[in-house]
Amino acid sequence: QVQLVESGGGLVQAGGALRLSCAASGRTFSTHIMGWFRQAPGKEREFVAGISRSGGSTKYVDSVKGRFTISRDNAENTVYLQMNSLKPEDTAVYYCAARTSMVIAITAQWYDYWGQGTQVTVSS
Numbered sequence: 001q002v003q004l005v006e007s008g009g010g011l012v013q014a015g016g017a018l019r020l021s022c023a024a025s026g027r028t029f030s031t032h033i034m035g036w037f038r039q040a041p042g043k044e045r046e047f048v049a050g051i052s053r054s055g056g057s058t059k060y061v062d063s064v065k066g067r068f069t070i071s072r073d074n075a076e077n078t079v080y081l082q083m084n085s086l087k088p089e090d091t092a093v094y095y096c097a098a099r100t101s102m103v104i105a106i107t108a109q110w111y112d113y114w115g116q117g118t119q120v121t122v123s124s
Contacts, residue, residue, distance in 0.1 A: 001026065001113075002024055002025060002026050002028065002029070002032065002098050002112075002113040003024065003025040003026070003113070004022055004023070004024050004025075004096045004097070004098060004113055004114065004115035005022065005023050005024075005115055005116070006020060006021065006022045006094065006095070006096045006115045006116065006117060006118040007020070007021050007022075007023070007118060008020040008021050008118060009094060009118030009119045009120045010119075010120070010121070011121045011122075011123065012086055012120075012121070012122055012123070013122070013123050014086060014087055014088055014122055014123065014124050015085060015086065016086050016122070017082070017083060017084045017085075017086065018083045018086065018120060019080060019081070019082050019083070020036070020080065020081040020083065020094055020096075020118060020120075021078055021079075021080055022034070022036075022078065022079045022080070022081075022096030022115055023076075023077060023078050024077045024078070024079070024098065025077070026077075029074060029077040029098075030053055030054075030074040031053060031100070032053065032098040032099060032100055032101075032113075033050060033051070033052060033053060033098070033099040033100075033101050033102070033103065033104050033105070034050065034051050034070075034072055034079040034096070034097070034098055034099075035047065035048075035049065035050040035051075035096070035097045035098075035099065035104065035105070035111060036048040036049045036050070036070060036079075036081045036094060036095070036096060036097070037094070037095045037097055037108055037111075038090075038092035038093065038094045038095065038120075039092055039093050039095070039117075040091060040092040040093075043092075045095070045108045046061065046092075047061055047106040047107070047108070048060070048061055048064055048068065048081070048094070049061070049064065049068055049069075049070035049081060050070065050104035050105070050106065051070045051071065051072050051079065051104070052102075052104060053102065054074075055071065055072045055074070057104065058070050058104075059104045059106065061106075063089075064083075064090075067083065067084050067085045067086075068081060068082065068083050068084070069081070069082040069084075070082075079096060081094070083120070086120075086122045087122060088122045088123065088124045089122075090120060090122050091120060091121050091122050092119075092120060093117040093118065093119050093120075094117060094118050094119075094120050095114055095115055095116075095117045096114070096115040097111035097112075097113065097114050097115070098111060098112060098113040098114075099111045099112055100112050
């Protein structure tokens with residue numbers, strides 16, 4: 001069982017930056033693929049970024065490439081999402097997720113554990 005707690009969301013102006021954190025409980029953090037998803041009102045949950053168990057491999061949705069960076073610290077059981085050059089269309093609730101696998105999945109149904117989400121609002 002893995003429990004995930006996100007933090008770092010907030011209100012920021014377009015062009016600004018935020019860093020999301022996701023702290024995981026348990027001793028098996030390093031055996032999980034980690035991902036960030038987001039969900040805007042009236043829209044489906046969308047894959048944003050994923051990172052391999054070692055942190056050596058990452059994957060991003062095209063709309064955030066070059067602006068967002070996912071990273072992890074296995075010693076601290078934490079995964080991060082650095083978000084730069086934020087746009088109003090990045091406004092959403094951001095969720096951290098964990099998957100017991102060796103492959104980064106981009107579909108929400110393949111993730112086993114979820115955090116409660118943190119709101120990110122980007123004003124124009």
